[in-house]
Amino acid sequence: MNNRASLSRYILVILCISIAFTALVLVGLNSWVQNKRLSGDNAGIVGQIFSGQAYENGYKAGYLAARTKYQQMSPLPEGAIVTSVTGKVAAVESNGVRLNVTNLDTNEFVDNVSNVRLAILTASTTVVQRTFLSQDEQAKQLDRWNKNGSRNSPPLPYTEQTIKLSDIKTGDDVVAVASEDIRLKESFNATQIIVNVQ
Numbered sequence: 001m002n003n004r005a006s007l008s009r010y011i012l013v014i015l016c017i018s019i020a021f022t023a024l025v026l027v028g029l030n031s032w033v034q035n036k037r038l039s040g041d042n043a044g045i046v047g048q049i050f051s052g053q054a055y056e057n058g059y060k061a062g063y064l065a066a067r068t069k070y071q072q073m074s075p076l077p078e079g080a081i082v083t084s085v086t087g088k089v090a091a092v093e094s095n096g097v098r099l100n101v102t103n104l105d106t107n108e109f110v111d112n113v114s115n116v117r118l119a120i121l122t123a124s125t126t127v128v129q130r131t132f133l134s135q136d137e138q139a140k141q142l143d144r145w146n147k148n149g150s151r152n153s154p155p156l157p158y159t160e161q162t163i164k165l166s167d168i169k170t171g172d173d174v175v176a177v178a179s180e181d182i183r184l185k186e187s188f189n190a191t192q193i194i195v196n197v198q
Contacts (some may be wrong), residue, residue: 063110084184085117089172092165096120097193099174104183111184118187119176121165129167129195130158168195 087099090151097119108114121127141155168174175194182188 013020060110063107065104067107067110072102073138079182083179083181084175084177085119085182086173086175087115087117089168089170089174090116091170092168093118096187097165097168097174097176099176106183113184114186117176117182117185119174119178119190119193120187121193122189125193126192127163127165127168127195128160129163131197132158140174155176165193168193172196 082104085099085101086103087101089097090100091098099117099119101115104115106113106115131135138155138157145152145155168176173196175192175196176188176190177192178188179191180188
């Protein structure tokens with residue numbers, strides 16, 4: 001009986017030591033992984049797996065593959081120059097308009113560029129408001145155009161007027177046009193800002 005009691009105690013002590021040792025190993029491993037992640041040194045496959053680098057690389061590779069396949073089907077092929085962006089106004093600033101861009105295929109994680117862009121107004125930037133006509137107004141304009149002979153170009157479905165930067169409000173639908181490729185630029189000089197009003 002005495003041998004059984006000492007054997008049970010011995011097994012209990014071994015289990016407690018094993019649990020404490022496992023906890024210490026896990027704490028040490030967690031510290032090592034966090035240190036590697038913060039230092040950016042993810043050498044080796046073990047370091048990549050524990051730091052999440054393998055997941056990050058896999059995400060980027062998958063996203064880029066999907067984007068390439070989409071671009072083969074989309075009207076904007078890879079490498080196309082983008083000179084305008086569309087989005088909602090996030091803020092009106094003293095030197096321009098900050099937009100949440102919705103028409104680009106960029107990804108903040110993959111392309112390292114935010115989808116919030118600053119369209120900077122210069123002395124030559126034009127700011128206009130386009131008010132779209134109702135269906136009835138458009139039909140009337142088309143009827144007048146047809147009666148006058150269709151030698152001129154057809155009427156536009158909107159009216160346009162020049163406005164000031166101060167007339168633009170947060171939440172407005174805006175198109176910002178530039179004279180350069182702005183696909184990966186977080187700020188750019190706008191040649192025209194168009195505020196669309198339905």
